[in-house]
Amino acid sequence: MGLDATARFDARLNRPDQPLAEFVDGLRSTALGHYGAEPQPRFRIAGRFMGQRGPFAKLRDSAGQLQLYLRKGTIGATEEEQQRNDALIKLLHIGDFIGVQGYLFATQTGEVTLHVEALTFLGKSLRNLPIVKTDKEGNVYDAFTDPELRYRQRYVDLVVNPQVKDAFIKRTLMYNSMREYLNAKGYLEVETPILQPLYGGAAARPFKTHHNTLDMTLYLRIANELYLKRLIVGGFDGVYEFSKDFRNEGMSRFHNPEFTQIELYVAYKDYEWMMNLVEEMVEKVALDTNGTTVVQVGDQQIDFKRPWKRFTMYEAIEHYTGIDISEMSEAELRATAKQLHVPVDETMGKGKLIDEIFGEKCEAQLIQPTFITDYPVEMSPLAKKHRSKTGLVERFEAICNGKEICNSFSELNDPIDQRQRFEEQLELGKRGDDEAMVLDEDFLRALEYGMPPTAGLGIGMDRLAMIMTNSNSIQDVLFFPQMKAEQRAEEAES
RNA sequence: GACCUGGUAGCUCAGCUGGUAGAGCAUUUGACUUUUAAUCAAAGGGUCCCGGGUUCGAACCCCGGCCAGGUCACCA
Numbered sequence A: 001m002g003l004d005a006t007a008r009f010d011a012r013l014n015r016p017d018q019p020l021a022e023f024v025d026g027l028r029s030t031a032l033g034h035y036g037a038e039p040q041p042r043f044r045i046a047g048r049f050m051g052q053r054g055p056f057a058k059l060r061d062s063a064g065q066l067q068l069y070l071r072k073g074t075i076g077a078t079e080e081e082q083q084r085n086d087a088l089i090k091l092l093h094i095g096d097f098i099g100v101q102g103y104l105f106a107t108q109t110g111e112v113t114l115h116v117e118a119l120t121f122l123g124k125s126l127r128n129l130p131i132v133k134t135d136k137e138g139n140v141y142d143a144f145t146d147p148e149l150r151y152r153q154r155y156v157d158l159v160v161n162p163q164v165k166d167a168f169i170k171r172t173l174m175y176n177s178m179r180e181y182l183n184a185k186g187y188l189e190v191e192t193p194i195l196q197p198l199y200g201g202a203a204a205r206p207f208k209t210h211h212n213t214l215d216m217t218l219y220l221r222i223a224n225e226l227y228l229k230r231l232i233v234g235g236f237d238g239v240y241e242f243s244k245d246f247r248n249e250g251m252s253r254f255h256n257p258e259f260t261q262i263e264l265y266v267a268y269k270d271y272e273w274m275m276n277l278v279e280e281m282v283e284k285v286a287l288d289t290n291g292t293t294v295v296q297v298g299d300q301q302i303d304f305k306r307p308w309k310r311f312t313m314y315e316a317i318e319h320y321t322g323i324d325i326s327e328m329s330e331a332e333l334r335a336t337a338k339q340l341h342v343p344v345d346e347t348m349g350k351g352k353l354i355d356e357i358f359g360e361k362c363e364a365q366l367i368q369p370t371f372i373t374d375y376p377v378e379m380s381p382l383a384k385k386h387r388s389k390t391g392l393v394e395r396f397e398a399i400c401n402g403k404e405i406c407n408s409f410s411e412l413n414d415p416i417d418q419r420q421r422f423e424e425q426l427e428l429g430k431r432g433d434d435e436a437m438v439l440d441e442d443f444l445r446a447l448e449y450g451m452p453p454t455a456g457l458g459i460g461m462d463r464l465a466m467i468m469t470n471s472n473s474i475q476d477v478l479f480f481p482q483m484k485a486e487q488r489a490e491e492a493e494s
Numbered sequence B: 001g002a003c004c005u006g007g008u009a010g011c012u013c014a015g016c017u018g019g020u021a022g023a024g025c026a027u028u029u030g031a032c033u034u035u036u037a038a039u040c041a042a043a044g045g046g047u048c049c050c051g052g053g054u055u056c057g058a059a060c061c062c063c064g065g066c067c068a069g070g071u072c073a074c075c076a
Helices: A020-029 A079-091 A145-153 A154-160 A164-184 A223-234 A269-290 A314-319 A330-339 A350-361 A415-430 A441-448 A461-468 A487-493
Strands: A043-053 A058-060 A065-068 A097-106 A111-124 A208-211 A216-220 A238-246 A257-269 A292-295 A300-303 A309-312 A370-377 A392-400 A403-410 A453-458
Touching: A043 A065, A043 A111, A043 A370, A079 A111, A145 A154, A154 A164, A164 A238, A164 A269, A164 A461, A208 A238, A223 A257, A223 A441, A238 A461, A257 A269, A257 A314, A269 A292, A269 A370, A269 A392, A269 A403, A269 A453, A269 A461, A292 A461, A309 A314, A314 A370, A330 A350, A350 A370, A403 A461, A403 A487, A415 A441, A453 A461
Parallel strands: A065 A111, A309 A370
Antiparallel strands: A043 A058, A043 A097, A058 A065, A097 A111, A208 A216, A238 A257, A257 A453, A292 A300, A370 A392, A392 A403, A403 A453
16 A cells, blocks of 8 residues: 555545555665654555554555554544544554554654554454564564464465465466467467366366256366367467366365466477477566576475476486386386386286386486476377377476476377277276266367367466475465365354 | 374463363553563453263373374376
8 A cells, every 4th residue: 555645635545556565665765754853744554453562553554564653642633533533543453454644754763653643444353363473583473374274264364474475476477477478479368168068188087067057967177178279270370278177186285176277279380399488488487486597496496497408208217217118018118117116007008107117217306397208199198199209199298396397299180090099098988097088079070170280288387386486285376275164163153 | 095293262382190271472451652572460261173982080091073284195
């Protein structure tokens, strides 16, 4: 909330126009009069009353805190007003919203303080805010730290732990940065259905719901890939969407049932081209959110500066295990996995075995952003077969801090091949794989009308936000992470 | 889903070997118009997560459950 030197006092009309902290910092270097000096220009401000000690009170707004000086019997133009304000001050409670007007001075210790001459009440807090206090040595007292309360009552967390906002502000900067980058290239941000009659584009269990009027089953999307490709069929050269996706699976510090991906599809391009785009875009995102390409994540410093390391999956496995598996048969792969103590079972085919070896032996060791390319075809039913390497597809993932941050391929645009891949998925489904893809006839029909060669990309925005904000849990980059219902507390309060 | 840890006042926590439920902050009242986490005095505030069991007696021990965090498993 800004302080305004000229406007007439009516705090109910206050609008945020200048962050308080910025304003106060600006004043620290100026010579303000001490208490009793000739009054300065009048300012007005509104915010939360955060406690009082004698005549000194604290007022907080979205960006900072200002000390108020409330001298009994002096606030208001008339004696009646002054008495009313003295009574109001007695009734003020931590968390109440007030508006004040007055002039600034510096206290003996140099703190910028508003000498209040007029006061208005703006909103009541009925509940006690947990008050966090910090002393000069930086020791924190009575911190609001219970993770359950912080996540269930994020509004309280944000009020009493203002630093919590930082990660969310950075998250928005990330989105802004990507939009800016993709819009500058002329790609179109679009919206596609969240309620889908068939779920597709990924391997995951969906949430299921029902439309009453249409009397039909609908699924919350697990991905939007198949819809964006339909738009490529329709003639757009580049489309992207920040897509809230839903997967009915386990939860962990990396998994929330609803999460966000950006998906991007660009016609007449391939995965090599897309790798360059990812490097360039993510480097820009790091710069725009943190001002540097180097990001501290836990004990690691991660540098997003281009170019990133590139390994084929075979090269990565050879690099970390010393074993060249590129020419191996399924039996040899199984023996190799056992030799490396990678847990495998008899149902795993060649592709799955390779994926397991990579996941166990390589992924966690890839800390700096690294592209892994050329995946086994069995794991990638929507990716185009490799132009020269049999059994592989033109696919890459970027791994960072031991976790996948993006997935991309040259999209499969051969409708006959795509139908076969779907049918293989159907077989997997019949054998009990409840994450196997379902066959989407309408999507195949779209492909049968012809799709240009296309490069596709998905980036997990939550995972990327965790890295960019040095957050240990996805819950720290989601305002309202999914929680079980708090039945007892609800009943007790109602 | 498995294992570990935790759940006591609005918040942060203590509570010994099973023996009347505690502190600080916050709140209310009074005093003080002063400072820099915490002025002084007094007061109010509890389903000790829930349900059973053992016991003369349970916040504490046992059994079952709920919720959360962590680790692992799962995870395109």
